[in-house]
Amino acid sequence: MSIVVVGAGPAGVRAVETLIAHGQRPIWIDESPRAGGQIYRRPPENFRRNSRTLYGLEAAKARRLHGAADAAARTADYRPATLVWDICDGAVQTAGPGELGVVPFDDIILATGAMDRVIPFPGWTLPGVFTLGGAQVALKAQGAAIGRRIILFGTGPLLYLVAYQLAKAGAELAAVLDTSPASAKRSALPRLLADSIMLAKGFYYVAWLKAHGIAMESGIEPLEILGTSHAVGFRYRTAAATQREVAGDAVAFGFGLRSETQLADLAGCRFAFDPLNRQWLPAMDEEGRALGVAHVYLAGDGAGIAGADAAERAGERAALALLTDRGIAVSNARRRWIRHRLARIERFREGLERAFPFPAHLARRMADATILCRCEAVSARHLRASVAGIGAEELNRAKAHCRVGMGRCQGRVCGAAAAEVLAAALNVEIAAVGRLRGQPPVKPLPVGLL
Amino acid sequence: MSASAPGGQFVRLAETARRRIVIALGDRPIEALEGDSLLTALLLNGRQLRQSEFRDGPRAGFCLMGACQDCWISLADGRRLRACTTPAEDGMALEEIS
Amino acid sequence: MSGSTAMRADALVLGGGIVGASTALHLRQRGLSVVLLERDRVGQRASGVNFGGVRQQGRALAELPLSRRARQIWGDLPRLIGIDGEFEVTGHLRLGRSDAEMAVIEEHCRAAAGYGLQIELLGRNALMARFSWLGGVIQGGSFAPDDGQANPRLVSPAFGEAARRAGANIREGIEIVAGRAEARGFRLVARDGSEFFAPRLFNCAGTWAGKVAAWFDEDVAIKPEIPQVMVTEPIAHRIGPVLGVVGGDLYLRQIPRGNVIFGGGEGAVSEDWLRSRPKPAVARTTARTAVGIIPHLKGAAVIRIWTGVDGDTADGSPVVGPSRRHAGLFHAFGFCGHGFQLGPAVGAVLVDLAVDGRSDTDISGLGIERFLDRPR
Numbered sequence: 001m002s003i004v005v006v007g008a009g010p011a012g013v014r015a016v017e018t019l020i021a022h023g024q025r026p027i028w029i030d031e032s033p034r035a036g037g038q039i040y041r042r043p044p045e046n047f048r049r050n051s052r053t054l055y056g057l058e059a060a061k062a063r064r065l066h067g068a069a070d071a072a073a074r075t076a077d078y079r080p081a082t083l084v085w086d087i088c089d090g091a092v093q094t095a096g097p098g099e100l101g102v103v104p105f106d107d108i109i110l111a112t113g114a115m116d117r118v119i120p121f122p123g124w125t126l127p128g129v130f131t132l133g134g135a136q137v138a139l140k141a142q143g144a145a146i147g148r149r150i151i152l153f154g155t156g157p158l159l160y161l162v163a164y165q166l167a168k169a170g171a172e173l174a175a176v177l178d179t180s181p182a183s184a185k186r187s188a189l190p191r192l193l194a195d196s197i198m199l200a201k202g203f204y205y206v207a208w209l210k211a212h213g214i215a216m217e218s219g220i221e222p223l224e225i226l227g228t229s230h231a232v233g234f235r236y237r238t239a240a241a242t243q244r245e246v247a248g249d250a251v252a253f254g255f256g257l258r259s260e261t262q263l264a265d266l267a268g269c270r271f272a273f274d275p276l277n278r279q280w281l282p283a284m285d286e287e288g289r290a291l292g293v294a295h296v297y298l299a300g301d302g303a304g305i306a307g308a309d310a311a312e313r314a315g316e317r318a319a320l321a322l323l324t325d326r327g328i329a330v331s332n333a334r335r336r337w338i339r340h341r342l343a344r345i346e347r348f349r350e351g352l353e354r355a356f357p358f359p360a361h362l363a364r365r366m367a368d369a370t371i372l373c374r375c376e377a378v379s380a381r382h383l384r385a386s387v388a389g390i391g392a393e394e395l396n397r398a399k400a401h402c403r404v405g406m407g408r409c410q411g412r413v414c415g416a417a418a419a420e421v422l423a424a425a426l427n428v429e430i431a432a433v434g435r436l437r438g439q440p441p442v443k444p445l446p447v448g449l450l
Numbered sequence: 451m452s453a454s455a456p457g458g459q460f461v462r463l464a465e466t467a468r469r470r471i472v473i474a475l476g477d478r479p480i481e482a483l484e485g486d487s488l489l490t491a492l493l494l495n496g497r498q499l500r501q502s503e504f505r506d507g508p509r510a511g512f513c514l515m516g517a518c519q520d521c522w523i524s525l526a527d528g529r530r531l532r533a534c535t536t537p538a539e540d541g542m543a544l545e546e547i548s
Numbered sequence: 549m550s551g552s553t554a555m556r557a558d559a560l561v562l563g564g565g566i567v568g569a570s571t572a573l574h575l576r577q578r579g580l581s582v583v584l585l586e587r588d589r590v591g592q593r594a595s596g597v598n599f600g601g602v603r604q605q606g607r608a609l610a611e612l613p614l615s616r617r618a619r620q621i622w623g624d625l626p627r628l629i630g631i632d633g634e635f636e637v638t639g640h641l642r643l644g645r646s647d648a649e650m651a652v653i654e655e656h657c658r659a660a661a662g663y664g665l666q667i668e669l670l671g672r673n674a675l676m677a678r679f680s681w682l683g684g685v686i687q688g689g690s691f692a693p694d695d696g697q698a699n700p701r702l703v704s705p706a707f708g709e710a711a712r713r714a715g716a717n718i719r720e721g722i723e724i725v726a727g728r729a730e731a732r733g734f735r736l737v738a739r740d741g742s743e744f745f746a747p748r749l750f751n752c753a754g755t756w757a758g759k760v761a762a763w764f765d766e767d768v769a770i771k772p773e774i775p776q777v778m779v780t781e782p783i784a785h786r787i788g789p790v791l792g793v794v795g796g797d798l799y800l801r802q803i804p805r806g807n808v809i810f811g812g813g814e815g816a817v818s819e820d821w822l823r824s825r826p827k828p829a830v831a832r833t834t835a836r837t838a839v840g841i842i843p844h845l846k847g848a849a850v851i852r853i854w855t856g857v858d859g860d861t862a863d864g865s866p867v868v869g870p871s872r873r874h875a876g877l878f879h880a881f882g883f884c885g886h887g888f889q890l891g892p893a894v895g896a897v898l899v900d901l902a903v904d905g906r907s908d909t910d911i912s913g914l915g916i917e918r919f920l921d922r923p924r
Contacts (some may be wrong), residue, residue, distance in 0.1 A: 088825060088828070340762045390706075400700065400705075407781075440831075446847060447780065447846055448846035
């Protein structure tokens with residue numbers, strides 16, 4: 001039986017490892033040249049920093065995951081640097097280095113990960129402005145800081161992790177500015193105790209930053225990224241409602257993560273709106289089987305944000321479900337343990353959402369002139385005009401009219417904010433405006449390659 | 451090699467003991483290290499990757515992980531590449547930024 | 549069902565594509581009350597996702613009078629529907645890749661002249677000199693300067709909005725499941741049980757219109773056609789005219805923003821004809837054909853592939869005209885993937901017939917009778 005696993009982050013690695021341990025040889029397809037995903041991203045082979053330098057407190061986990069990945073890659077039919085750009089008729093369409101392919105499957109596990117969730121602000125398309133995840137990639141995978149004096153803003157644990165990693169590596173941080181108020185973080189503490197180790201790490205990062213004199217604020221409101229041809233600073237409102245400007249030549253921001261669900265959409269998964277993630281996600285049962293379509297399994301942040309630890313467990317869980325469905329005996333004790341572990345992480349995750357809430361209100365009242373869709377240079381005004389112009393009441397109709405989401409990224413970057421703006425304009429719940437439909441190819445493909 | 455060329459966006463913090471390579475941006479030679487992505491190589495030596503097609507200014511990438519598609523640039527022979535996920539190779543010839 | 553609960557009007561239009569919407573608009577302009585019934589949203593299906601070519605060249609001769617009338621309306625769009633729909637008179641270039649294809653082109657140029665179409669025949673050298681981006685095995689072509697392109701995502705819904713502003717009762721999200729002819733008109737029944745009645749009915753139900761026609765004993769076999777189209781990222785603007793080839797396996801246009809939209813072949817469709825999706829192998833074939841004709845496309849990245857559902861008749865031309873069984877019933881369907889340009893005129897001509905009993909536009913070659921007389 002032919003099994004395809006898409007993605008080589010923590011979820012994909014453990015899924016493949018589990019399948020191999022039960023006698024299978026899956027076809028393992030990943031876009032990156034090296035397995036590891038984002039948190040455990042590995043630089044190119046000729047880089048020298050050790051895992052402690054690269055991953056800090058997660059070094060041991062990273063080493064274990066990379067070890068597992070490398071071992072699995074020796075047994076699996078491993079195809080790195082290969083994009084899956086469509087799924088239909090029981091096969092995936094691939095684009096590897098220089099050529100296309102078609103890989104049929106009997107079962108497929110999608111572990112497609114996530115990217116930062118962003119809200120457009122004036123100036124966000126300027127050179128020198130990146131996502132928090134992007135700043136982390138520059139550091140981890142390229143050994144570079146995104147600028148000489150870096151401003152970080154947004155919310156979520158990644159804000160503090162990236163700040164810590166950059167400062168520790170010798171980058172100059174101008175400020176670390178969190179939109180979540182201190183009170184939100186305090187009220188989340190009971191839930192965050194569900195993973196006391198993770199919570200302790202968070203405290204450690206904040207304490208370290210404080211001890212090293214990094215300016216940090218909570219409860220801020222982002223106003224504008226300053227500059228004409230590139231970023232030169234950031235203007236914001238403090239928790240005390242005064243306006244402040246901080247100078248810097250690089251800005252990185254993000255508000256948590258959002259799942260990459262386009263392949264799940266093309267594979268025919270049924271979607272449901274998830275209030276915690278505030279995103280439409282592929283629906284699955286409690287073991288990772290996709291609902292609405294047979295032979296599709298989901299794992300990791302690509303099916304709902306829960307972090308790297310949860311992704312490892314979910315990858316194993318999906319593989320165990322697949323094996324069970326194929327009549328292969330698996331350990332029920334192990335399944336129970338995974339279920340228990342993931343339940344704890346889910347409580348922690350709820351705590352994170354409470355500590356670092358997504359500031360949807362900032363998206364909803366985005367100024368008309370702000371570029372909302374950066375691929376197509378569509379402003380918030382244009383999206384709002386679709387409501388007046390053709391009575392657009394859901395995202396795809398609005399997209400057809402004003403081009404939001406029609407560009408190269410197919411709405412990955414602007415989709416969350418576009419939904420907020422449209423829902424606000426219509427005065428409806430966020431779920432009511434639907435989601436942008438996935439269309440192949442999930443990423444741009446040169447005509448010459450086709 | 452200095453941490454970053456004057457007028458560059460990125461700053462090298464580590465990993466400088468790598469083989470030097472040279473790529474061309476139009477007729478301007480750009481020094482880089484083997485293992486740099488095209489985006490890294492260009493942003494160590496400048497602040498822009500391209501001009502937005504819709505006249506809303508210059509762009510220099512955003513997510514650095516192949517998701518946002520903001521960093522597509524052209525080789526001199528017309529082929530299109532995503533700068534953040536394409537390794538810079540010795541002798542690569544890029545179209546100048548327009 | 550009690551007849552007294554039916555919503556009544558002077559006319560019912562079944563289907564909210566560009567054909568139905570233009571029909572509703574023209575009915576309002578003639579002072580008739582109209583209810584338009586659309587299962588989803590106006591201009592959402594084939595009318596909203598098609599390639600966007602606005603051409604007269606290359607059509608079957610029976611379609612040309614309608615197409616000429618449509619061309620006049622296209623030039624008048626701002627006055628009619630309030631927007632220009634990004635209609636641009638870029639000209640249309642039809643390419644022949646073999647002697648046989650050139651013979652088809654030459655014959656069409658000859659015959660079309662009789663309908664007032666000015667088309668310029670070009671041999672290979674003239675073609676290559678004029679359009680430097682062409683390459684490959686091209687023997688020649690014909691250039692129709694009066695043709696062009698528009699944005700279907702804007703135009704089709706805009707016809708619906710214009711009809712609404714003119715007083716048409718546009719009912720979206722209504723699925724009609726049955727219809728019958730009665731003594732004084734036509735009754736349509738929706739899935740939720742609501743009913744609609746009018747002395748005039750316009751069957752503009754797109755791919756599903758053949759089934760509707762069968763409700764009225766005029767069974768016309770319609771096969772679903774699933775045009776597949778893709779679009780590139782914006783690239784430097786070099787391609788002026790809209791492009792087509794004999795055989796229709798490639799059609800291409802570059803929009804002012806720079807994106808190149810091109811299509812060919814067919815995708816896949818669900819059993820109920822409601823959902824379609826692209827076929828990757830077809831995308832590859834179309835891409836190869838495109839690069840063969842326009843080499844510099846090789847470098848551009850495709851960012852999206854999509855499909856639509858249209859209806860094919862047995863002879864490749866639509867059914868447009870009055871019913872042969874029931875007075876007051878009019879048909880307009882089966883546009884075989886090339887109805888976008890015709891759409892604005894179909895409404896005008898059908899309303900001419902419905903209100904005046906005649907039209908200056910000759911659609912005699914598109915009558916439903918040509919299918920009814922054939923054995924099934």
